Amino acid sequence: MKLTDIKNGNLSAEWAEKGYELPKFDVEAVKAKTHAEPTWVHFGAGNIFRAFPAAILNDALNSGKYDRGVIVAESFDYEIIDKAYQPYDNLSLLVCLKSTGDIEKKVIASVTESLKADYSFGADWARLVEIFQAPSLQMISFTITEKGYGVAPADLERGLTPVLAMGKVTALLYERFKAGALPLTVQSMDNCSHNGDKVKAAVFAYASKWVEQGLVPAEFLAYVKDETKITFPWSMIDKITPRPDAKVQQMLADDGFEDNYTIVTEKHTFTAPFVNAEETQYLCIEDHYTNGRPPLELGGVLYCDRETVDKIEKMKVCTCLNPLHTAMSIYGCMLGYTLISAEMADEDLRAFIQKIGYIEAMPVVVDPGVLNPYEFIGAVINRRLPNPFMPDAPQRIATDTSQKLAIRFGETIKAYEERGLDKSNLVLIPLVLAGYARYLKGIDDNGQPFEISADPMLAELQAIVAPLKVEAGEQDFSCLKALYSRTDVFGVDLYAVGLGEKIESMAKELFAGPGAVRATLHKYTLAR
Numbered sequence: 001m002k003l004t005d006i007k008n009g010n011l012s013a014e015w016a017e018k019g020y021e022l023p024k025f026d027v028e029a030v031k032a033k034t035h036a037e038p039t040w041v042h043f044g045a046g047n048i049f050r051a052f053p054a055a056i057l058n059d060a061l062n063s064g065k066y067d068r069g070v071i072v073a074e075s076f077d078y079e080i081i082d083k084a085y086q087p088y089d090n091l092s093l094l095v096c097l098k099s100t101g102d103i104e105k106k107v108i109a110s111v112t113e114s115l116k117a118d119y120s121f122g123a124d125w126a127r128l129v130e131i132f133q134a135p136s137l138q139m140i141s142f143t144i145t146e147k148g149y150g151v152a153p154a155d156l157e158r159g160l161t162p163v164l165a166m167g168k169v170t171a172l173l174y175e176r177f178k179a180g181a182l183p184l185t186v187q188s189m190d191n192c193s194h195n196g197d198k199v200k201a202a203v204f205a206y207a208s209k210w211v212e213q214g215l216v217p218a219e220f221l222a223y224v225k226d227e228t229k230i231t232f233p234w235s236m237i238d239k240i241t242p243r244p245d246a247k248v249q250q251m252l253a254d255d256g257f258e259d260n261y262t263i264v265t266e267k268h269t270f271t272a273p274f275v276n277a278e279e280t281q282y283l284c285i286e287d288h289y290t291n292g293r294p295p296l297e298l299g300g301v302l303y304c305d306r307e308t309v310d311k312i313e314k315m316k317v318c319t320c321l322n323p324l325h326t327a328m329s330i331y332g333c334m335l336g337y338t339l340i341s342a343e344m345a346d347e348d349l350r351a352f353i354q355k356i357g358y359i360e361a362m363p364v365v366v367d368p369g370v371l372n373p374y375e376f377i378g379a380v381i382n383r384r385l386p387n388p389f390m391p392d393a394p395q396r397i398a399t400d401t402s403q404k405l406a407i408r409f410g411e412t413i414k415a416y417e418e419r420g421l422d423k424s425n426l427v428l429i430p431l432v433l434a435g436y437a438r439y440l441k442g443i444d445d446n447g448q449p450f451e452i453s454a455d456p457m458l459a460e461l462q463a464i465v466a467p468l469k470v471e472a473g474e475q476d477f478s479c480l481k482a483l484y485s486r487t488d489v490f491g492v493d494l495y496a497v498g499l500g501e502k503i504e505s506m507a508k509e510l511f512a513g514p515g516a517v518r519a520t521l522h523k524y525t526l527a528r
């Protein structure tokens, strides 16, 4: 079985026998229609694109209610196009790793063209210009990582031939402007807060600079700033999509699926003709489009207003997912875990995050109205985190913890303060923060050193806890005042809100020698 069998009409009975879902639409007809009248270009040919936006469109096409595919443009790592798209007619295999152990295998055929977005690839660039000149084009979208939105001063000086993604996008928008100032929506789908504003700021930066340099008329800047023409909606995307996994690769090989190898590009993108991801997914998009849009609600996208997108993001990041991730990762690293799913089989850790979520954070959750926070957190705790097929590690999540504590826990503490709620209800959240001081020592619960994940504040914060030792007996913990009063790290001065002393006393217990992390975690979690 090979993906190219689909184009060649060479489909053996094996595909169905082995449980591979094939496209239910006329792939060649969709390809031709999309070529003639494109509606959607997506920048960033990475794993999440294939696992999520392209898969949603595939579902819409399978429903028979839509007839256009998506054209993918790669502005950074061209090897992905050469090695993971072109040899497979842009087809891929989505392997959905359900928490039940069921595995869904679906051929994704919604990507109709793959293009290298750079002037040096003449034909591909010319095709992109043609697409941007097409009145039918409705939306361009992105999953290019947060750094993909960067605007470097040197690139702004390169005029109309920039090398960074946002410069290229602005150059293509200029082509659309010249074609009659046609409307278009520019849609970030990256995992960063207020993502639409990031694209907007970058496009405005290039357009302003080019006007200033006399390279484009002032009307171009007015065009990108005119909300009846160009919009930059916000979105919230949530689907854990790890790199292609060796076990999945082997399972495909055992099936007889030949396109089963992983490619690591020179730029260190991990790609493959297949992608593995969890089943749960949320994509919430601010519905502010100027030229219509593909009907992605057919594939489950939730369209709403900006305020709702913002609330959904807060629900996820401040309460229902990310605080639990961080809590279990700080303790997971100290307890020697390397797999999130294994941590969920640890009764203390599971109860720890469950009680943090339901008892301590949920009373102040931001309820977006359109998604039920209880259903969301239920899916996180019962289906997503325990999924044994997801190769996610606490060490990944513990990266940059100093940058995440304020949003993941500080917002909840602030909400208790603002609403005059009883802060004695906060026990396990203080235990997470106490655990952070213990984590910063880089010594696990057996008394052995472990590698702390990268963090821009690591040296500074480790210096604060340096006087402390992991050992039984009396110690002076007054150094912790310099840690827990840091509003930049915790979002609040924990002493000013009456939690500092409680956290300090928990820290004392956590530092009391090997085994103290487990004992303290167990004690407080059981008592809750």
Ligand SMILES: NC(=O)c1ccc[n+]([C@@H]2O[C@H](COP(=O)([O-])OP(=O)(O)OC[C@H]3O[C@@H](n4cnc5c(N)ncnc54)[C@H](O)[C@@H]3O)[C@@H](O)[C@H]2O)c1
Pocket: 043, 044, 045, 046, 047, 048, 049, 074, 075, 076, 077, 080, 143, 144, 145, 146, 147, 148, 149, 165, 189, 190, 191, 192, 237, 238, 239, 240, 241, 242, 269, 270
């Ligand atoms: N993987 C997930 O679980 C997940 C979940 C939700 C959201 N996301 C969002 O999607 C993004 C990409 O994730 P992925 O799984 O596709 O990663 P990936 O490594 O598979 O692909 C990254 C993509 O971004 C491009 N890129 C990287 N640096 C760039 C740059 N400087 N300029 C332009 N393009 C650049 C790459 O070329 C590639 O197309 C994440 O950063 C996040 O914002 C990912």
Ligand SMILES: O=P(O)(O)OC[C@@H](O)[C@@H](O)[C@H](O)[C@H](O)CO
Pocket: 191, 237, 238, 239, 240, 322, 325, 326, 396, 397, 399
């Ligand atoms: O991406 P980070 O490093 O901010 O956080 C790590 C995880 O909590 C995060 O990646 C989640 O897996 C993701 O937010 C799920 O959609």
